[in-house]
Amino acid sequence: MSRKNLPVAILLALLAVGAVFPLFQAGTNPGFWLEVLIGGLMAGVLYALVALGFVLIFKASGVFNFAQGAMVLFAALSLARLAERMPLWLAFIAAAAIMVALSWLIERLVLRRLVNQEGVTLLMATLGIAYFLDGFGQTVWGSDIYSIDLGISKDPLMVMENLFQGGVLLNRDDIVAAVAATGLVIALALFFQKTPTGRALRAVADDHQAAQSIGIPLSRIWVIVWSVAGFVALVAGTVWGSKLGVQFSLQEVALRALPVVILGGFTSVPGAIIGGLIIGVGEKMAEVFFAPILVKAFDLAGGGIENWFAYVLALLFLLVRPEGLFGEKHIDRV
Numbered sequence: 001m002s003r004k005n006l007p008v009a010i011l012l013a014l015l016a017v018g019a020v021f022p023l024f025q026a027g028t029n030p031g032f033w034l035e036v037l038i039g040g041l042m043a044g045v046l047y048a049l050v051a052l053g054f055v056l057i058f059k060a061s062g063v064f065n066f067a068q069g070a071m072v073l074f075a076a077l078s079l080a081r082l083a084e085r086m087p088l089w090l091a092f093i094a095a096a097a098i099m100v101a102l103s104w105l106i107e108r109l110v111l112r113r114l115v116n117q118e119g120v121t122l123l124m125a126t127l128g129i130a131y132f133l134d135g136f137g138q139t140v141w142g143s144d145i146y147s148i149d150l151g152i153s154k155d156p157l158m159v160m161e162n163l164f165q166g167g168v169l170l171n172r173d174d175i176v177a178a179v180a181a182t183g184l185v186i187a188l189a190l191f192f193q194k195t196p197t198g199r200a201l202r203a204v205a206d207d208h209q210a211a212q213s214i215g216i217p218l219s220r221i222w223v224i225v226w227s228v229a230g231f232v233a234l235v236a237g238t239v240w241g242s243k244l245g246v247q248f249s250l251q252e253v254a255l256r257a258l259p260v261v262i263l264g265g266f267t268s269v270p271g272a273i274i275g276g277l278i279i280g281v282g283e284k285m286a287e288v289f290f291a292p293i294l295v296k297a298f299d300l301a302g303g304g305i306e307n308w309f310a311y312v313l314a315l316l317f318l319l320v321r322p323e324g325l326f327g328e329k330h331i332d333r334v
Contacts, residue, residue: 042174044280069254076237099230265324
């Protein structure tokens, strides 16, 4: 095994041990362990939905999009309020059109004027866009807590009753989110690898000036990628809004996606999914199985591990593989 792959192997081995270790704990019900594992995978899928938006913008502009969380909130607000006046499917189409129009305005009024600027300039621009969308969304749609009814039963689904005592409980919302995320990943992977526009996006991400010199229209590429990121934000906002309600704190979900992007890599669509699954499973396993051990060993108050576990894991990962599991290593030649 090469030295550069050693940190990845160690991380995956630790995660595998962490996932299997609860089976050997005294009194651990295998059905309960499997339920926690599946719950972690489903939570990871939801994180990955938000992380996809970060990856798309970074691939096209080479800058981290701080506005992704605000885009998720704005898209969810648009869908929730429109669904009060029309059928949900029609509200979804209208909200998607709003996100495309918003993407066009962002490119026209902000990004077009910042072509070939330093990365930190684009970063600050996305931060300004985030604050604008926060305030503008509440001005247009309101600041109350709204709901999105997908017509999915809230009753949990009981499976594997014949294999495990008490069976395994699954949330129907999580199953729908997993299917949606899988479809998005497949579509985006094909888009980036098989279409001329996708290859142009990768060229723009590598070098703006070089892409322009061979005739790639930067403005059109940015409109396309922000539109796709807006649609991804709408899907993520729909799923999260149906689970948590559409409220201002929904944009904080984006912060939970930061470790996902760090682990998976800022330029990898499949990496966003793998990183999300690792974070989701790690959080749930740490909170349910390792928290009691830490509480007993160090006489702690307990709880809260799920809130910081992902960030600590991402920090440790940055020390050994800063480009992520599937990210592209950047080499500066001098």
